[in-house]
Amino acid sequence: MNARATNEASAETRAVVVEREIPHSPEKLWRALTQPHLIEEWLMKNDFTPVVGHRFNLRGEWGGVLDCEVLAIEPNRTLSYTWDFAHDDAAFNLKSVVTFTLTPTRTGTHLRMEQSGFRPEQKQAFGGAKAGWQQFFAKLEQVLERAD
Amino acid sequence: MPKVHDELFRTLADPTRRALFERLCREGEQTVVALTNRAGVSQPAVSKHLAVLKQAGLVRDRREGRETRYSAQLGALAPLLDWTKQMTGFWHSRFDRLEDLLKRMDQ
Numbered sequence: 001m002n003a004r005a006t007n008e009a010s011a012e013t014r015a016v017v018v019e020r021e022i023p024h025s026p027e028k029l030w031r032a033l034t035q036p037h038l039i040e041e042w043l044m045k046n047d048f049t050p051v052v053g054h055r056f057n058l059r060g061e062w063g064g065v066l067d068c069e070v071l072a073i074e075p076n077r078t079l080s081y082t083w084d085f086a087h088d089d090a091a092f093n094l095k096s097v098v099t100f101t102l103t104p105t106r107t108g109t110h111l112r113m114e115q116s117g118f119r120p121e122q123k124q125a126f127g128g129a130k131a132g133w134q135q136f137f138a139k140l141e142q143v144l145e146r147a148d
Numbered sequence: 149m150p151k152v153h154d155e156l157f158r159t160l161a162d163p164t165r166r167a168l169f170e171r172l173c174r175e176g177e178q179t180v181v182a183l184t185n186r187a188g189v190s191q192p193a194v195s196k197h198l199a200v201l202k203q204a205g206l207v208r209d210r211r212e213g214r215e216t217r218y219s220a221q222l223g224a225l226a227p228l229l230d231w232t233k234q235m236t237g238f239w240h241s242r243f244d245r246l247e248d249l250l251k252r253m254d255q
Contacts, residue, residue, distance in 0.1 A: 014232045018239040024250045032249055042245040094231060113239055119231060 015116035023108040026076045033079055033100055050079075058083075077102055083115065094119055156224070159204040164189060165197045169206055172220035179215045 022029055032038045034050045044058040044066075050073050058066040064085065072080040080099040087093050096117025103110040160166050168183060180198065184191040198218055201207040205224040210217050 016232045016235045016239065018236060018243065020243050020247075022247065022250065024253075028250060028253060032246060032253070038249065038253075042249045043242055111243070113243075115235055115239070 013116065013118040015114055017112065017114045019110065019112045021105065021108065022111050026102045026104050026109045029102055029109050029111060030076045030079075056081075071097065072099075083117070155204050156206070159200055159206060162197070162200075164193075165201060168194065168197055169201055169220060172207060172218060177210075177217050177219040179217050181215070183218070 032042065034048065036046055036048050039046050039048055044060050046058050047056045048054075048068075048070075049056065050070065052070050052073055054070045056068050056070070058068055060066070067082070067084040067086060069082045070080075071082060072078055078099065078101055080097060083094075083096045083098045085094040094117060096115050098113065098115045101112040101114075103112070160169065164187065168187060171183065171186070172178060180191060180195055183198075184194045187194050189197075198207060198209070202209060202218075206221055207218050208221050210219070
């Protein structure tokens with residue numbers, strides 16, 4: 001029983017890694033990752049402050065609100081915060097941690113983003129979907145179409 | 149596997165039920181009568197399948213006069229989607245925006 005429960009829990013924990021070579025200095029990239037008006041331009045509306053323990057929200061254009069807390073800051077090197085999405089329906093919840101790692105290169109910066117987390121236990125019966133990921137990704141697809 | 153997955157898979161495993169759900173996804177809200185006309189099974193059978201789909205959260209019903217109209221709830225499928233794939237696409241698109249921003253910061 002216990003072994004099985006452990007396996008199920010670990011199977012629910014996943015990570016996403018997205019990396020990119022950025023032709024700009026780590027200092028400049030750091031500003032885009034930590035200054036609220038700049039974060040808003042590429043990510044979402046926010047009330048971010050670069051202080052460990054600071055709680056903030058990221059507000060998506062689709063109406064969703066992410067609950068975040070700054071976990072680690074090392075200027076021009078590392079930024080980490082929680083990225084939690086609460087939904088009435090437990091099946092849509094997401095608890096995760098986003099970590100940006102900046103490494104200087106000859107031509108600029110290697111940017112690595114790792115998001116690790118899980119969807120908490122999906123015990124609740126379904127009550128039909130309201131806001132949330134579905135709209136989030138529908139919206140995202142629209143954004144991507146416009147970008148083309 | 150979480151129970152909610154089991155229920156979704158079990159619900160959509162039946163071909164008649166899956167066909168009803170697909171029609172509602174493709175064509176939008178419909179009455180039981182309209183669905184029965186092309187389902188190839190009796191109206192009580194269609195109603196029974198719709199009740200199972202509703203139980204799984206895959207369809208929603210709405211009374212309009214003497215008729216009940218059914219519509220698909222695509223969001224119910226979200227737990228089947230792997231959030232990591234969704235987030236990977238999300239971060240790639242946001243990094244595109246980040247690079248655009250960095251270019252503008254030069255000026």
